[in-house]
Amino acid sequence: MPMKFNEPAGANPIDRQKVIGKPFDRIEGPLKVTGRAPYAYERHDAVENPAVGFVVGAGIAKGRIKSIDVTAARKAPGVLAVVTAETAGKLGLGKYNIAKLLGGPEIDHYHQAIAVVVAESFEQARAAAGLLRVDYAAEKGVFDLRGTKDTSVKPKPSGGDEPDSAKGDFAGAFEAAAVKLDETYTTPDHAHAMMEPHASMASWDGNKVTVWTSNQMIDWGVSDLAKTLGLPKENVRLVSPYVGGGFGGKLFLRADAVLAALGAKAAGRPVKVALPRPLVFNNTTHRPATVQRVRIGAGRDGKITAIGHETWSGNLPNGKPENAIDQTRLLYAGANRMTATRLALLNLPEGNAMRAPGEAPGLMALEIAMDEMAGKLGMDPVEFRILNDTQVDPENPERKFSQRRLSECFRIGSGRFGWSARKQPGETRDGRWLVGMGVATAFRGNLVMKSAARARLAADGRITVETDMTDIGTGTYTIIAQTTAEMLGVPLTQIDVKLGDSAFPVSAGSGGQWGANSATSGVYACCVKLREAIARQAGLDPLKADFADGQVTADGKSVALAGVANARDIVVEDGIEFGDLDKRYAQSTFGAHFVEIGVDHATGESRIRRMLAVCAAGRILNPKSARSQVIGAMTMGAGAALMEELAVDKERGFFVNHDLAGYEVPVHADIPHQEVVFLDETDPYSSPMKAKGVGELGICGVAAAVANAIYNATGVRVRDYPITLDKLLSAMPEVG
Amino acid sequence: MKAFSYERARTPAEAAAAAAEHEDAKFIAGGTNLLDLMKLEIETPAHLIDVNGLALDTIETTPEGGLKIGALVRNTDLAAHKRVRKDYALLTRALMAGASGQLRNKATTAGNLLQRTRCPYFYDTAQPCNKRSPGSGCAAIGGFSRQLGLVGVSDACIATHPSDMGVAMRALDAVVETVKPDGETRTIPVAEFHRLPGDTPHVENALEKGELITAMTLPAPVGGKHVYRKVRDRASYAFALISVGAVVQPDGTGRVAIGGVAPKPWRVEAAEADMKRGAKAVADGLFANARPTHHNEFKRTLAERTLGSVLTEARG
Numbered sequence A: 001m002p003m004k005f006n007e008p009a010g011a012n013p014i015d016r017q018k019v020i021g022k023p024f025d026r027i028e029g030p031l032k033v034t035g036r037a038p039y040a041y042e043r044h045d046a047v048e049n050p051a052v053g054f055v056v057g058a059g060i061a062k063g064r065i066k067s068i069d070v071t072a073a074r075k076a077p078g079v080l081a082v083v084t085a086e087t088a089g090k091l092g093l094g095k096y097n098i099a100k101l102l103g104g105p106e107i108d109h110y111h112q113a114i115a116v117v118v119a120e121s122f123e124q125a126r127a128a129a130g131l132l133r134v135d136y137a138a139e140k141g142v143f144d145l146r147g148t149k150d151t152s153v154k155p156k157p158s159g160g161d162e163p164d165s166a167k168g169d170f171a172g173a174f175e176a177a178a179v180k181l182d183e184t185y186t187t188p189d190h191a192h193a194m195m196e197p198h199a200s201m202a203s204w205d206g207n208k209v210t211v212w213t214s215n216q217m218i219d220w221g222v223s224d225l226a227k228t229l230g231l232p233k234e235n236v237r238l239v240s241p242y243v244g245g246g247f248g249g250k251l252f253l254r255a256d257a258v259l260a261a262l263g264a265k266a267a268g269r270p271v272k273v274a275l276p277r278p279l280v281f282n283n284t285t286h287r288p289a290t291v292q293r294v295r296i297g298a299g300r301d302g303k304i305t306a307i308g309h310e311t312w313s314g315n316l317p318n319g320k321p322e323n324a325i326d327q328t329r330l331l332y333a334g335a336n337r338m339t340a341t342r343l344a345l346l347n348l349p350e351g352n353a354m355r356a357p358g359e360a361p362g363l364m365a366l367e368i369a370m371d372e373m374a375g376k377l378g379m380d381p382v383e384f385r386i387l388n389d390t391q392v393d394p395e396n397p398e399r400k401f402s403q404r405r406l407s408e409c410f411r412i413g414s415g416r417f418g419w420s421a422r423k424q425p426g427e428t429r430d431g432r433w434l435v436g437m438g439v440a441t442a443f444r445g446n447l448v449m450k451s452a453a454r455a456r457l458a459a460d461g462r463i464t465v466e467t468d469m470t471d472i473g474t475g476t477y478t479i480i481a482q483t484t485a486e487m488l489g490v491p492l493t494q495i496d497v498k499l500g501d502s503a504f505p506v507s508a509g510s511g512g513q514w515g516a517n518s519a520t521s522g523v524y525a526c527c528v529k530l531r532e533a534i535a536r537q538a539g540l541d542p543l544k545a546d547f548a549d550g551q552v553t554a555d556g557k558s559v560a561l562a563g564v565a566n567a568r569d570i571v572v573e574d575g576i577e578f579g580d581l582d583k584r585y586a587q588s589t590f591g592a593h594f595v596e597i598g599v600d601h602a603t604g605e606s607r608i609r610r611m612l613a614v615c616a617a618g619r620i621l622n623p624k625s626a627r628s629q630v631i632g633a634m635t636m637g638a639g640a641a642l643m644e645e646l647a648v649d650k651e652r653g654f655f656v657n658h659d660l661a662g663y664e665v666p667v668h669a670d671i672p673h674q675e676v677v678f679l680d681e682t683d684p685y686s687s688p689m690k691a692k693g694v695g696e697l698g699i700c701g702v703a704a705a706v707a708n709a710i711y712n713a714t715g716v717r718v719r720d721y722p723i724t725l726d727k728l729l730s731a732m733p734e735v736g
Numbered sequence B: 001m002k003a004f005s006y007e008r009a010r011t012p013a014e015a016a017a018a019a020a021e022h023e024d025a026k027f028i029a030g031g032t033n034l035l036d037l038m039k040l041e042i043e044t045p046a047h048l049i050d051v052n053g054l055a056l057d058t059i060e061t062t063p064e065g066g067l068k069i070g071a072l073v074r075n076t077d078l079a080a081h082k083r084v085r086k087d088y089a090l091l092t093r094a095l096m097a098g099a100s101g102q103l104r105n106k107a108t109t110a111g112n113l114l115q116r117t118r119c120p121y122f123y124d125t126a127q128p129c130n131k132r133s134p135g136s137g138c139a140a141i142g143g144f145s146r147q148l149g150l151v152g153v154s155d156a157c158i159a160t161h162p163s164d165m166g167v168a169m170r171a172l173d174a175v176v177e178t179v180k181p182d183g184e185t186r187t188i189p190v191a192e193f194h195r196l197p198g199d200t201p202h203v204e205n206a207l208e209k210g211e212l213i214t215a216m217t218l219p220a221p222v223g224g225k226h227v228y229r230k231v232r233d234r235a236s237y238a239f240a241l242i243s244v245g246a247v248v249q250p251d252g253t254g255r256v257a258i259g260g261v262a263p264k265p266w267r268v269e270a271a272e273a274d275m276k277r278g279a280k281a282v283a284d285g286l287f288a289n290a291r292p293t294h295h296n297e298f299k300r301t302l303a304e305r306t307l308g309s310v311l312t313e314a315r316g
């Protein structure tokens, strides 16, 4: 029976914070920086001499394959197999996929995989792939979100949320408001642009397949691979101990894993497949573009009386909308409210989760609107936000926030950043540069997911923890080791952590910033059980046992952990399940982003000068890895503000800039100085760890803070992201 | 990538002769552009002639007091050369604004001048592109053309030449030296080196089949202030939206070449007569026959404003 988390956590061993809360270096760091941490495509330790599969993507966005001629490819040197939808046999569709991972004859989107060519070497596979002759019958598709506003529909409820929400009389209150804003904002499609492309290596043993892969959610991946291949779930094993970045792009089973498995089956030997970089952008998922209308009404005192937020996005059939209104339901007070989500049919690649889905694009719009509103009211944007802060769910005022220190984030941030030095728009000049400051709220829901682990005490006192949890560069290995060390009262060096293998108990996985809190809570539950087992084995009362300094102590008797387990390891397995505390209490993470920027008065180039984030996100399990998450997220937010955009060819229906030269993300020179402050807090309503997440909080609001800083620098308001210089030029001052 | 044969040439004349012998031969220098294009099968040479051993990697003073830069001099070494920094600072600044440290360590003078466009449709072999496969059409016209050109372009192709170095070479009146397969050598002013697309955008320069670049020469220094301003969405490691390379003399006269707007480094000598009248007058001359797309018309304003800023800096 897993541990049930139904009531707020009381005092527990984690509160000691001897190991938890300390800035330990990542325990797998040395493996990574010395190149000894093997990623999926390099699992030559596990598989000898795999053949190599090269994926071919569709050259049209919509239509049919009339024919594929594989004759020349089959005959090319080194080729072992060519798999297409025609030869692959019947394939299922995963629960988390909406378009087939091996397309044909129907083509659902550009670069949908249509074949994998398997050869002895990568070069041979790639050369042979170039010999495929594909004849298409292309069809017209819909590719321009802005043209679909009238045909978009109210989507099915997703994630338990209705597409529309209403409270009070929004229309009446907005109409009557003394000060109003009604503006439309757009955010473009974004790519996860992780460093490691999607990659997998597959090996069959009879009708069982093992896939070494790069995936954030092992159990989802196992289920969907089994479903796709028509195998029982127990015949599929996924192994993903190291992930070179995911950001939501590796939440799901993707073509690399399916094609490695199909290629290996066809070739009769293990096969590895990595998506070539140009395929990553159109073959996999992306964050969908949005059009968002925000209306805010307030009294002259600055109190919001009406707030409305509508969002439009598009997706393939059966795809989900981007819930860009999410934060608006909870973020600011105001008696009269409405939100609406609409979804259009688009024949672009699948839109899906990317770091902080919903809030990241939603705050890009809402937090410019708040800045504009503060301007209309003649109020300081920090004060305007503090004035409209709330301690209760504004749609449902009986429901309190478990913990909410947003105003404190703003006050601390203002002081640290020197916010009071901010001048009126266009008033600060430093040589060629117009300089400005901007601020925005960071807000991201606190999700929790059930999570389990197995722990083992060996005779020498070493403790091994196994869970299918993943470390996507976030520091999971380290915080799980810290949790275990804290619970068992041993040094960090006594702990071995094994992750990302479906042979281990099912965890929360890495997504929605739930991973750190949920997975360590599962490990906490498992450690509670291990403590009982150890105490019993040591002949001590489990209820009284205290674990510290490598010993277990009860009733004045101490026993060293090394030696408790004898010939047989002590092994336990347990996990945690979350009750309805997240329904009874609104649970979120909070922060304030401050940005100073310079805009070249002549060219309109915007260059960030410094950034500060102040975050309130429960107990910080490891300030070093948490900071690393937040600065990375701030960097991604800066990219969204200034440069990131998947350029849609609206005729041909694909993302044109499909490589890392065309899809620009920030480089070091774009990010000169970042500071992160965490408020010292615990949230007992969240989990026994009293922690939340920070990995997505960090990106939420950043882009708007940058946008607001650009406005403060230049006096030019841009409502369409990214804020590239062409959108500023016509309003910039005379060159001099 | 298609399979290819490979040889190392020992002398420039031998390299050129070998190139003429093979149907589909290419020289390979740093390989930083060619290899990428081969992997995508945009370039499909059957034979590669490695020119790295040709001892064309020195910089020498010419009798006229200029510099002769070997075709194989690496971008890093060229930018760091004492005389270049002192007398042709525009060139150093342009080189340092390009690519990354690692790439500049590999990239050569000739390779840089011959790098191919970064038009995204050129890079996607599923798309029509007159430059990559003549007669197939141009996906960029009417497509996503924010990066592409507005002057010197044609109905067949609106691609730009992406080199930073080339902009400085053009402003400094560099001359390309070559050897042909028959051993004959010739010089080509950089102004005449790159071809405008017309209806043959796949023909990009004046080189004949097998012709090898051996050096680029710079005339004696012209003095003045040297400013290179590269404008881009991110602060580093990106191709120019536009760039301005200018040499400004104390009396306000000077030269200017623009990158990122045309199929070649863009300079209009006649427009430079207006240098004293300011950026607008010069830009009017530079862009007299511009045919921007909706996506890239901002480049006209941007170039003028950037030039204005550069002139202010040069005079200040």
Ligand SMILES: Cc1cc2nc3c(=O)[nH]c(=O)nc-3n(C[C@H](O)[C@H](O)[C@H](O)COP(=O)(O)OP(=O)(O)OC[C@H]3O[C@@H](n4cnc5c(N)ncnc54)[C@H](O)[C@@H]3O)c2cc1C
Pocket: A661, B026, B027, B028, B029, B030, B031, B032, B033, B034, B035, B036, B051, B071, B097, B098, B099, B100, B103, B106, B107, B108, B109, B110, B111, B112, B113, B114, B115, B162, B163, B164, B165, B211, B212, B213, B214, B237, B238, B239, B240
């Ligand atoms: C990620 C990236 C970013 C970049 N950013 C920039 C940038 O910001 N600015 C910029 O200007 N450039 C940039 N570049 C381009 C870079 O400058 C070129 O790739 C480089 O200069 C090419 O030189 P190379 O010696 O490697 O040429 P190669 O790739 O070896 O050759 C290029 C071409 O020149 C031909 N060739 C080479 N030598 C000779 C010769 N002696 N005679 C005749 N033909 C010859 C080859 O056959 C080939 O067609 C970037 C490149 C990359 C990959």
Ligand code: SF4
Pocket: B117, B119, B120, B121, B122, B128, B129, B130, B131, B132, B137, B138, B139, B140, B141, B148, B156, B157, B158, B159, B201
């Ligand atoms: S602009 Fe030139 S390079 Fe680009 S697609 Fe058109 S023809 Fe090809």
